[in-house]
Amino acid sequence: MIHFALVQLSKKHTEIFGTFIEIIQYYKWDFTIYYDKDNDPYTFLNYYSKLFETSLNILPTTQLQNNYDKYDYFIFTTSADAPNIPEYFKKPEMSNRCIYINHQASFCLPFMKKNIQMSPIIQIKDETKLLSCIIPFYRQYKKIHSNYNSLNLAIVGAIRPHQKDKDLSLLLDLLKFPNLKINIYIFMRKMDWKVISSRNKFLREHPNIKFFPGLSTEKMIEKLREVKFILPLSQQGGWFYWQRLTGTIPIAINLNIPLILDKKLAKIYNLEDCGLLYENKISEILESIISISEEKYYNLIENIVIYKKKQVSNNRKQFLDLCMARIGNYCQ
Numbered sequence: 208m209i210h211f212a213l214v215q216l217s218k219k220h221t222e223i224f225g226t227f228i229e230i231i232q233y234y235k236w237d238f239t240i241y242y243d244k245d246n247d248p249y250t251f252l253n254y255y256s257k258l259f260e261t262s263l264n265i266l267p268t269t270q271l272q273n274n275y276d277k278y279d280y281f282i283f284t285t286s287a288d289a290p291n292i293p294e295y296f297k298k299p300e301m302s303n304r305c306i307y308i309n310h311q312a313s314f315c316l317p318f319m320k321k322n323i324q325m326s327p328i329i330q331i332k333d334e335t336k337l338l339s340c341i342i343p344f345y346r347q348y349k350k351i352h353s354n355y356n357s358l359n360l361a362i363v364g365a366i367r368p369h370q371k372d373k374d375l376s377l378l379l380d381l382l383k384f385p386n387l388k389i390n391i392y393i394f395m396r397k398m399d400w401k402v403i404s405s406r407n408k409f410l411r412e413h414p415n416i417k418f419f420p421g422l423s424t425e426k427m428i429e430k431l432r433e434v435k436f437i438l439p440l441s442q443q444g445g446w447f448y449w450q451r452l453t454g455t456i457p458i459a460i461n462l463n464i465p466l467i468l469d470k471k472l473a474k475i476y477n478l479e480d481c482g483l484l485y486e487n488k489i490s491e492i493l494e495s496i497i498s499i500s501e502e503k504y505y506n507l508i509e510n511i512v513i514y515k516k517k518q519v520s521n522n523r524k525q526f527l528d529l530c531m532a533r534i535g536n537y538c539q
Contacts, residue, residue: 209530211238212278216268216288218243220310221251222424222454223284223325223343225461228259229519230526239278240265249396251424258347280530282306286314286322302534311451320534323526326452328475337532339525342476343457344518353464354433355504358497359417360467361392361434363427363455365399372453374442375407381489382413388497390415392434397421428462435504436467436482436496438489443469460515465507467496480510 211231213224221242231238244250244265256263266274272293281296286307296305297318307319312329315322315336322331324340331338366373378391393400393416400420404410410418419430431437437459439447447453448471456476459466466473466482467489473479483499485491 209236210278212281213238214241214281215284216291218247220285225255225345226343229345229347230523241268241271243267254424280304284308289316321529328449339529341522341525344460344515346515346519348461352462353435355501357433357435358388359390359392359434361437362440363394363458365395366403371442371445372447373440377440377489387415390417393418394427395420437464439468441472460511463508463511481514
């Protein structure tokens with residue numbers, strides 16, 4: 208039996224745990240999660256415990272140092288935790304046992320020899336490292352989660368004024384249409400909503416915007432049953448095209464909800480058949496959003512299922528190959 212420790216030292220990316228839970232269970236390996244779950248009101252772990260029908264073994268991060276010898280591999284689920292990673296794991300002789308998940312290339316440091324890139328856009332050029340691309344998809348959820356009969360679109364995740372990821376002008380352009388039949392559901396953490404809505408008062412005042420700040424993961428996922436499409440709202444040429452994964456894509460694909468996204472981003476992820484595509488503005492395809500036939504809509508969902516099956520199979524292979532690979536002279 209191979210034993211894994213999945214380690215997260217900050218409250219950042221528990222949404223990616225589902226992918227690695229599914230892979231490890233597929234190979235019938237054992238794992239323990241080190242995470243301070245009770246301090247995170249937005250954790251995905253309660254949801255994943257129900258989804259995978261298993262009682263997750265979750266221990267506080269303070270216990271990690273007492274259990275170094277219990278595991279064959281340690282997966283650090285965000286390389287942004289680097290400042291808090293114990294020096295024990297940075298030793299050269301630990302290079303083969305530690306795997307670091309990179310959400311951005313800039314977080315990849317010299318001691319991180321085995322790395323998982325969360326997106327094909329994250330480019331790390333270092334011949335001393337082993338790199339695998341695993342986009343955080345899983346097949347476990349097999350239901351139709353969205354609602355064809357609704358006219359609700361969803362934006363999931365923060366819109367931060369100092370970052371170049373989501374583009375509010377796309378939303379403004381859509382909302383300028385009189386008698387707009389579409390509602391926009393916005394899901395984000397309370398503090399993120401407070402900041403962005405205070406700077407952009409139309410988010411609070413527009414009748415077509417419904418905001419749900421601070422929902423737990425389980426309540427957010429349940430609320431997403433009311434939507435027809437999910438919007439990455441990606442800023443063209445921004446961070447989602449050259450630096451980081453937009454977490455909106457895995458949420459949509461994992462829940463089998465079609466996307467509305469621009470053609471360039473769709474091409475990067477091979478998602479051309481999994482949603483409705485626009486060139487520059489969402490308003491270009493407003494009529495298609497409203498009047499899409501039921502047959503075409505469910506074809507999009509079928510395409511998502513087919514796409515996800517292929518991606519999950521590739522993820523398993525990438526993960527297995529990375530675990531078995533050996534760094535330099537440190538073959539243990």
